[in-house]
Amino acid sequence: MNKNLISRRSFGLRMLGTSITASSLLPALTKKLYAAPLPAAAVNPHDRILCFVGGYTAHRPKGTDGNGPGITVFEMDRKTGNLSPISVFTDIASPSFITLSHDKKFLYAVNEIDDFNKEGDGSVTSFSVDPASGNLQRLNVVSSGGAVPAHLSVDHSGKYVLVANYVGGSVAVLPIKPDGSLDQPVEVIKNTGPRMPERAEDNPPGNFAISDHTSSHVHMVQSDPTGRFVVADDAGLDRIYVWSIDSKTGKLTPAQYPYLDMTPGSAPRHFVFSKDGKRLYNLCEQNSKVVYSHFDPTTGKITPQQTVSTVTPHFKGSTLAAEIVFSHNEKFIYASNRLGNSIAVFKVSPDGLLTLIDETWMHADYGRALMFDPSGTFLFCANQKSDSVTAFRANPKTGKLDFTWNFTPIGSPTTFEFLVVPK
Structure with missing residues (x-):
């Protein structure tokens, strides 16, 4: 590789970038079911809200x-969004993405490594969750079915954990045992395709950051809201893959339309479905674009409708988009921009089209994961290079974000999960 090129994993160590608007500089002085975000109305005002944070370890x-301690459990202040530490599980390697089971009794974490076994796989760790304290008890650790897993989710049926192996270029299906622990993969699919360019032609001007296109790099895998299909973003092959899943065996079969080719070099990274499963919003890392598509819940066909930038036309320089989330009322979409250090705010029109209405400073560096608390009041950002979590209060009518001035110190954070604990 050309030594002048800088990879997505090392660029943040050598350059800093900021992308802000004048309004975002002003301090805010006041402030077994399908695993969709818990609607705000379902959270009793007296319930406790716990937050699990994972990231990179030594x-x-x-x-x-690798400054992270493992998986840290916090309690969120319902009025301010402040996170107070409760406990930490330290005996774990780089839990860079975590998810709860549908019944919230178990937590699953990827271990983003490549030395779990002689094959050079990563691994997945399962935990039972204390329903009162959120404390974690490890159940078991199994192979992820490939190297350096970057994402996992529980499928719609609640029977399987789906794993995206980034360096391994594979999707794995791990059965969940009755006690919540995991069995060995029953399916491992390795994607193949032509070599793609390191950068997209529609990059923001002056973007020196690159995404690795040397081979398949699966970055996210999740069921569609109907449970008929499993969808995966391959940031190395610039494709969105679609399989049908057999809920009895966990086997994956290519859908009628097995994949969609995205813009060469764009590196599709993460996506979010509308609750009805008919709209798919895909975030492309390398060119910092959101692609809105119609999704056919009967065939799995993806039909692109619109492509919009996560940075304003004024922005020049290096940036890599990272995470995309819906507001609870689905009126707004938020996307994080690493290097540019901003959160893009999009308004969602009734026909699903997006309009960029704001770009808010993260108040930190290299923000990755975004997640709303279960009430939908606060949006949290995991800032990997700043070793901190920042919190914003979201206006449900305008979509605008107000910084709470709450900084939570934690090493190399990359992922969140929330748990509601009834009082």
Whole structure:
């Protein structure tokens, strides 16, 4: 590789970038079911809200900082959004993405490593969750079915954990045992395709950051809201893959339309479905674009409708988009921009089209994961290079974000999960 090129994993160590608007500089002085976000109305005002945060530890992939302790449990202040630490599970390697089971009794974490076994796989760790304290008890650790897993989710049926292996270029299906622990993969699919360019032609001007296109790099995998299909973003092959899943065996079969080719070099990374499953919003890392598509819940066909930038036309320089989330009322979509250090705010029109209405400073560096608390009041950002979590109060009518001035110190954070604990 050309030594002048800078990879997505090392660029943040060598350059800093900021993308802000004048309004975002002003301090805010006041402020077994399908695993969709818990609607705000379902959260009793007296319930406690716990937040799990994972990230990179000393045992980590090459080219990343590893300052994290493991998985830390916080309690969220319902009025301010402040996170107070409760406990930490330290005996775990780089839990860079975590998810809860549909019944919230179990937590699953990828271990983003490549030395779990002689094959060079990563792994997945299962935990039972104390329903009162959120404390974690490890159940078991199994192979992820490929190297350096970057994402996992529980399928619609609640029977399987789906894993995206980034370096391994594969999707794995792991059965969930009755006690919540995991069995060995029953399906491992390795994607193949032509070599793609390191950068997209429609990059923001002056973008020196690149995404690795040397091979398949699966970055996210999740069921569609109907449970008929499993969808995966491959950031290395610039494709969105679609399979049908057999809920009895966990086997995956290519859908009628097995994949959609995205813009060469764009690196599709993460996506979000509308609740009805008919709209799919895909975030492309390399060119910092959101692609809105119609999704046919009967065939799995993806039909693109619109492509919009996550940065304003004024922005120049390096940026890599990271995460995309809906507001609870689905009127707004938010996307994080690493290097540019901003959160894009989109208004969603009744026909699903997006309009960029704001770009808010993260108040930190290299923000990755975004997640709303279960009430839909606060949006949290995991800032990997700043070793902190920042919190914003979201206006449900305008979509605008107000910084709470709450900084939570934690090493190399990359992922969140929330748990509601009834009082």
